[in-house]
Amino acid sequence: MADDIIRVENLSKLYRLGTIGTGSFRQDLQHWWNLYVLRKKDPFFQLGSASGHAAARDHIWALQNINFDVKQGESVGIIGSNGSGKSTLLKIVSRIVKPTTGTVKGKGKVSSLLEVGTGFNKELTGRENIFISGYILGMSKAEVAAKFDEIVDFSGIEEFIDTPVKRYSSGMYVRLAFAVAAHLEPDILIVDEVLAVGDADFQKKCLGKMKDVSRGHGRTILFVSHNMQAVNTLCDRAIWLNKGILKEIGPSTTVANKYIASMQKFNLSQSWENLKDAPGNDLVRFKHVELIPHIEETDGIIDVRTPLTVRFQFWNLLHDVSLNVGLVLYSYSGDCVFDLLSPAAHCHEGIVSGECSIPGNFLNDGSYYITLNVAKDAAIKLYDLEECLSFDVEDYRGGIQYFGKWCGIVRPKFPFLLGQKELISES
């Protein structure tokens, strides 16, 4: 069993909100007066006082009672929505900010990578920046000098190494900056969302490098990301923070799936009991629309593999008509993915029902919404039920080592063959 390398105990962080500067001198005086003259605890800085107290308005707990351990050589992903305290946690472990209560104990050298290009200066050349950035991140002169060629090589910008970085393209800048960071050799590496920048190829290279770092050299990584695929692949365990509270800790796939499920925006069914309230007009009124995902696992996530069925019912108020139903699927950005038309059905007054199946391994990951419409004689539109269903499709890559956004409006799995035809003979 590997030893613990980081231990976080009862960690809390209180932030003061509001207009800082104006009145803060008065607050400082009050704080000082309360603490040293009246010898009583300052009400602002007590755990649990945030509810119901005047202090609650201008103070916020960014983290509350966080406890966890990290073992030597382990990679731990930290996930959560914006403002959940992920960055605050990393900043405390990086010694940038002090916690309000609690402790973080650890062993060995810590390097933190909270942004790409910490300490870079636009006016300086690539070479100068490699050195200064290396020093700032905690490398010694000998270390930077020894790795200099490797860093330049990794970044792939040899020709521009003596050019001021302000003349670099943003891609080159990120490459160089990450190259420096990737060659740090700390015991604990803290990485915050650095993968959000740079092109897909380079992201892949960086993730590969980080993986080498943790698996190959027994280094410990704390990694904040919004990219669940990256967390799943890179990290052994994940921590889910929600509004400053540790919601879940465990194997990264489990935690990531729970997090995704909590984040998904569903509008999977709508029903109307009464004809009068139902959306529609004098010709048709909708009774029920529903999207049924055929999910095999219990985690309840619609991913790119999940087959979907759309079921609907409507009241037809017309006598003796030929009806078609159209199903239009839009991506979240409003692009039409497809517009399906049902075969015609001869109907009388009463309830008409139907369903449409969308196979799995067809949609790309993203958010979608569905509009249903009813038409007469395949020509006259009777009614549009706009945006009646919406759902998210999550990513699933199954062993593919690529983390960039998968291109394309759809991601079908068409038959695709590949095999060795013949071998090059030795002679």
Next chain:
Amino acid sequence: MTHLLQRFYNKGDRWMHLLISYNFMPQTKTSWDWEISSKTSYWGASLGEMWSFRHLLAGLVKRNFLLKYQQTILGPFWILFPPLLTLVTYVVVFGKFVGIPTGTLPPVLFYFAGIILWSFFSDSFTGTATTFRDNVHLFSKVYFPRLVVPLSVISTQLYNFGIQLMMLLALVLYYWLFQDLTIPIGIGILWFPVAVVTTAVLALGMGLFFSVLTAKYRDMGYLISLGVRLFLYVTPVIYPLASVPEQVRWVVQLNPLTPVFELFRLSLLGEGTVSPVALLYSILFTAAFFSVSLMWFNKQGDKLIDIV
């Protein structure tokens, strides 16, 4: 039977106990290298830690230098132009128009010595007094002993001062060769480093002290630039202490920089009014103020990043 059961339970207990102690062992026995808590320290980074960041210090000095003179036509010559231009102004305005006596020294040497030591002090002080405000971006992204940044500013200024000092020595040489100026160079030259070090330490101490205030209260920035300009007039830069009327001399003497400036001129040019008591006052004041400022800087530095 009961006996056996009892033994079984006992054994079980022991196993439980072992299990528990195994689980808890790493917690009680692990020794941690570092601990982060809400406690802030007056002592800051250890000397060992500071030493491990010496390359960063050197790198920052180099960066300051490169940033200042890259893409300027005259480059490092800019170190010499401002004091020389100020010298011309002082000689014309204070020497010719106002007619402030400079003792037996030629006005050029008198003013130039004052100007370079004053610009060393004021640039060091104003450069370090905004440490947190100017480096908030860096400080909020990475940890290193914050003291490295003000030290790099002082070192940069010390380097500039060195170059300006060469200029002063060149001027002295000129007056010695062509103007028959006699300068009693002797053991007094040993006081020169004392003057420079005291100036540097006082500038750093004041800079550290005000860097916390400028981070907290924005008004401090204006106050500092105004204060430094006024402070010039209670420091013997454009006048010798000896020429100050007796009844207001105490005001100038209260300034801990006064003995230092007089000592600086005395050691290099052989003229200055400085008593051992005044010098001792200056050094003790500087040492005490610097210590308090450094501790305050360390203590507050940990918390400031939340509010800058």
